[in-house]
Amino acid sequence: MTSDKRLSEIRIILVGGRDVFGTEKSGKSTTGNIILGRNAFEVGRRTARSVKAEGEVHGRHVTVVDTPGWVWCCSVENTPNFDRLEIMRSTTLCQPGPHAFLLVIPVNSTFPHICRAPLESQLELLSDKIWKHIIVLFSCVAPLKKKIKESQDMMWLVGKCQNRYHFLNIKSCADCSQVVTLLEKIEEMVAQNNGHYLQIDKGISVGDKQDIGSAKANRQKTVLQACIRDAKQHKTDIRIVLIGGVQGAKSSAGNLILGKKVFAVNRPKTLRTTVCCAINQAKVHNRRLTVVDTPGWYYNYPVEKTPEMDKLEIRRSVHLCAPGPHVILLIIPILACLEMTVHTAVEKHMGLLGEKVWNHTIVLFTWGDWLGDTTIEERIEKEDKHLELLIEKCGNRYHVFNCKNHTDRTQVTELLEKIEEMMIENNNSHYVPEMESNPCLEIDLMLKTTKTNMTKMNRQTQIIQELLREIKLAELRIVLLGVEDTWKFMAGNRILRGESLFPPKEVHMHSC
Numbered sequence: 001m002t003s004d005k006r007l008s009e010i011r012i013i014l015v016g017g018r019d020v021f022g023t024e025k026s027g028k029s030t031t032g033n034i035i036l037g038r039n040a041f042e043v044g045r046r047t048a049r050s051v052k053a054e055g056e057v058h059g060r061h062v063t064v065v066d067t068p069g070w071v072w073c074c075s076v077e078n079t080p081n082f083d084r085l086e087i088m089r090s091t092t093l094c095q096p097g098p099h100a101f102l103l104v105i106p107v108n109s110t111f112p113h114i115c116r117a118p119l120e121s122q123l124e125l126l127s128d129k130i131w132k133h134i135i136v137l138f139s140c141v142a143p144l145k146k147k148i149k150e151s152q153d154m155m156w157l158v159g160k161c162q163n164r165y166h167f168l169n170i171k172s173c174a175d176c177s178q179v180v181t182l183l184e185k186i187e188e189m190v191a192q193n194n195g196h197y198l199q200i201d202k203g204i205s206v207g208d209k210q211d212i213g214s215a216k217a218n219r220q221k222t223v224l225q226a227c228i229r230d231a232k233q234h235k236t237d238i239r240i241v242l243i244g245g246v247q248g249a250k251s252s253a254g255n256l257i258l259g260k261k262v263f264a265v266n267r268p269k270t271l272r273t274t275v276c277c278a279i280n281q282a283k284v285h286n287r288r289l290t291v292v293d294t295p296g297w298y299y300n301y302p303v304e305k306t307p308e309m310d311k312l313e314i315r316r317s318v319h320l321c322a323p324g325p326h327v328i329l330l331i332i333p334i335l336a337c338l339e340m341t342v343h344t345a346v347e348k349h350m351g352l353l354g355e356k357v358w359n360h361t362i363v364l365f366t367w368g369d370w371l372g373d374t375t376i377e378e379r380i381e382k383e384d385k386h387l388e389l390l391i392e393k394c395g396n397r398y399h400v401f402n403c404k405n406h407t408d409r410t411q412v413t414e415l416l417e418k419i420e421e422m423m424i425e426n427n428n429s430h431y432v433p434e435m436e437s438n439p440c441l442e443i444d445l446m447l448k449t450t451k452t453n454m455t456k457m458n459r460q461t462q463i464i465q466e467l468l469r470e471i472k473l474a475e476l477r478i479v480l481l482g483v484e485d486t487w488k489f490m491a492g493n494r495i496l497r498g499e500s501l502f503p504p505k506e507v508h509m510h511s512c
């Protein structure tokens with residue numbers, strides 16, 4: 001590379017998502033540390049805010065900004081506001097503008113087709129001209145060019161960036177040459193952009209962060225006042241119902257509360273794990289705890305679209321712990337975004353239990369590790385007003401769980417204290433289930449009908465399978481029909497991931 005392309009100063013923003021059910025991190029902070037040649041960014045926990053670090057690197061002054069990762073398959077609209085704002089704030093940390101965005105992806109991860117549109121929405125939120133300034137950085141332990149070439153989606157991504165990519169061996173911090181080559185690739189890209197860095201017009205001012213402070217203080221005060229009240233009075237028997245959307249960590253929270261793995265989490269090859277209510281008990285901190293786990297609903301589904309069986313199960317949950325639960329824990333994963341449709345779905349599904357349920361409900365935020373160094377109060381402030389309204393509906397009661405951390409039992413004791421305070425506010429009364437119709441009888445009837453239908457369906461599947469076995473096709477084109485995109489996407493993905501009985505050799509998915 002010619003010396004006239006060399007820059008005295010380089011400003012870089014690291015961006016990328018997280019695969020929540022797979023490898024998790026993309027490796028942005030590690031990448032930043034390798035570029036700067038020192039431990040400038042914390043790698044032990046999630047990066048929840050944009051952070052800047054700088055240093056002299058191979059004769060250039062290099063500024064690196066690390067940013068929070070979004071969930072790869074979530075578009076901007078489904079990303080919590082706090083994360084969105086922090087990603088946008090990254091640009092204000094490298095004024096007058098970044099020369100390069102490094103889109104960090106672990107080379108071993110899959111980047112499925114469904115992540116394309118979310119990725120575009122996330123990046124284009126920063127600027128519609130951003131693609132001219134991106135280099136795909138494959139974090140790896142060995143360059144795997146073949147792997148990229150084999151993946152249509154990776155090739156699409158590299159193509160979007162005009163074939164700019166770089167392999168960074170994250171296990172080889174001592175190898176300076178890989179950083180020098182990366183800096184040269186950035187300089188090459190800047191030269192192609194006529195020496196320009198990216199001028200951002202959509203960024204937010206750093207000052208935005210300041211108004212978080214006072215609101216946070218107010219909220220913490222309310223929580224503190226509630227905590228002081230009667231904190232020493234322990235109840236001996238507490239009945240708990242867990243309720244919330246699918247994959248929100250209901251079962252994980254149940255296991256954390258009971259201190260043992262009794263509810264199933266992550267059943268392989270299923271879209272959701274808990275399909276009917278389950279009940280378990282344990283003695284915890286001198287209290288006898290009964291926990292009922294329930295099937296979840298799909299987050300933005302109106303209650304009318306939730307299967308009748310699930311609705312009955314949700315209603316049955318409060319009957320399972322007779323005479324009624326002391327608390328309903330409404331599970332909200334921190335990585336979810338609570339906008340209008342989701343909010344309505346929560347209210348309507350909670351409504352299945354009756355109007356009085358709110359007096360006995362505590363919001364339990366799960367995925368506490370997603371907070372990084374931020375607090376839940378900061379995030380509530382930045383989130384859509386619907387989340388605030390929902391918490392208000394629950395008498396401003398909320399708590400945070402990191403279900404991955406089983407050693408920190410204080411998160412459970414603090415929750416139990418909050419439950420006991422709420423019980424005192426409710427004059428020690430538990431929630432009394434509405435008795436007009438008995439969901440248990442309704443479920444019995446439904447099960448009988450379902451059994452007959454299943455027998456019919458199994459026979460039909462058998463016939464189709466036999467037919468397919470006889471006709472050997474080189475190519476198989478399938479049209480998925482149905483009302484809801486989510487279901488079709490899920491079914492499509494299962495087929496494309498090779499979970500079907502007859503996976504075609506080469507697969508393409510088109511949406512109409």
Ligand SMILES: Nc1nc2c(ncn2[C@@H]2O[C@H](COP(=O)(O)OP(=O)(O)OP(=O)(O)O)[C@@H](O)[C@H]2O)c(=O)[nH]1
Nearest residue numbers: 246247248249250251252265272273274296367403
């Ligand atoms: N990082 C992180 N992952 C979590 C946490 N809690 C749960 N998970 C993961 O989230 C996924 C779903 O957890 P579950 O407890 O099965 O969630 P659920 O709401 O019971 O799911 P369904 O029964 O399928 O509706 C699992 O892969 C868990 O390992 C958490 O606090 N942090």
Ligand SMILES: [Mg+2]
Nearest residue numbers: 250251273274
């Ligand atoms: Mg579950």
